[in-house]
Amino acid sequence: MCTKYVSPDDAAIERYWEIRPGQSWPAREMFPRAPGPFIRRIANVAEASRECLVGQWGLIPSFAKEARVSYSTFNARFEELSVKPSYKVPWARAQRCIIPATSFDEPNWESGRNVWWRFTRRDGAPWGLAGLWNAWIDRATGEVHESYTMLTVNADEHPLMRRMHKPDPKYGPDEQDKRSVVAVELADVDLWLNGKPEDVRHFVAPPSMDVIEGAPVASGR
Numbered sequence: 001m002c003t004k005y006v007s008p009d010d011a012a013i014e015r016y017w018e019i020r021p022g023q024s025w026p027a028r029e030m031f032p033r034a035p036g037p038f039i040r041r042i043a044n045v046a047e048a049s050r051e052c053l054v055g056q057w058g059l060i061p062s063f064a065k066e067a068r069v070s071y072s073t074f075n076a077r078f079e080e081l082s083v084k085p086s087y088k089v090p091w092a093r094a095q096r097c098i099i100p101a102t103s104f105d106e107p108n109w110e111s112g113r114n115v116w117w118r119f120t121r122r123d124g125a126p127w128g129l130a131g132l133w134n135a136w137i138d139r140a141t142g143e144v145h146e147s148y149t150m151l152t153v154n155a156d157e158h159p160l161m162r163r164m165h166k167p168d169p170k171y172g173p174d175e176q177d178k179r180s181v182v183a184v185e186l187a188d189v190d191l192w193l194n195g196k197p198e199d200v201r202h203f204v205a206p207p208s209m210d211v212i213e214g215a216p217v218a219s220g221r
Contacts, residue, residue, distance in 0.1 A: 001075040001165075002150055002181050004116075005030050005104035007037060008126045013052060013100050016126055017189070023054040028102075032074040033058045038148045039098040040133050041193040048190040055146030060136035061086040067136060067145045076132060076149045078182065078204050087149065090132045096192055096200070097148055098184055101127040105217065106164040117164065119207075119214040128189060130182035130204065151204070155180035158206040160214055180206035 007028050014020040017039055025035045036057050042049040058074040060067055063085070073086055081091040104127065107114045121127060133148040154177060155161035161180040168176060182204050184192045192200055 001152055001179055002104050002106065003032060003074070005099075005127075005129075006102040008100050008102050010037075012102075012126060013037060013039075016186070017050065017052070017098070017100070017128070019050045019052045021052040021054060025054045030057055030101075032072070033068075036148075037100055038131060038133055038146075039100065039128075039189075039193070040095070048194050050189075050193065053146050055133065055148050057150070058147060059086060059090070059132060059134050059149035060145055060147040062089060062134065062136060064136060067138065073147075073149055075152050075179075077179070078151050078153045081132070081151075087132060090134045091197075094194075094197070095133050097131045097133040098189060098192065099127075099129040099131045099148065099150055101129050103127070104129070104181060106161070106214075107166065108164055108216070109166040110163060114166070116217040117214045118217045119212055121211055122213050123211070125186075127181075127207075128184045128186065130184050130192065151182050152179040153182055153204055153206060154178070155206045159209060160212060161206050183207040183211065185211075 007030050010021045021037045030036045034057055035054050037052055037054050039050050039052045042051050076087050081087045103118050103120045105116050105118050108117050130151040131148045136145045156178050162178045
């Protein structure tokens, strides 16, 4: 799972995705439950169109009784989207989104301790990470709370991402479920936001080794 990433500023989002966020957010370094930008299609518009909103990183399910849920919803396993109560409705409604990121961090435990690694794109462009969004309405006040979750996929066969995360002692070396974020390339953005589930499944995978590069985070960064 991913618990930390760095968000581009609004000007970088506008340059790359040709859409400017309608709101600001307080920090570029993103942690679960912090407000951050996400891109989604505009509802009830015939042609492909996009808007960039700011919402909580941690999806608030429609059935939640309050905006702050007690369990983790900042990462969602792609393989479970259609069955998990928190995600199956947004997935069925095609509430897919793009999460802009300059970089994301993952823990490496090969030394026996946690060493954070930072992952960027080789071409210097920002990441467009795959996500789901939801709008939760406070029944008492009518206030709308936007939120999103970041999708993850199995990375056991990925040369780089399979090295991340602490091994689960309950399972052997060949039984681990290593996870990775999903990168949506710029040419696939409109398909991801507007396509049917069967149209997007084929590119739900860890980032290609031709695209991703990573290294331990230098001390003090």
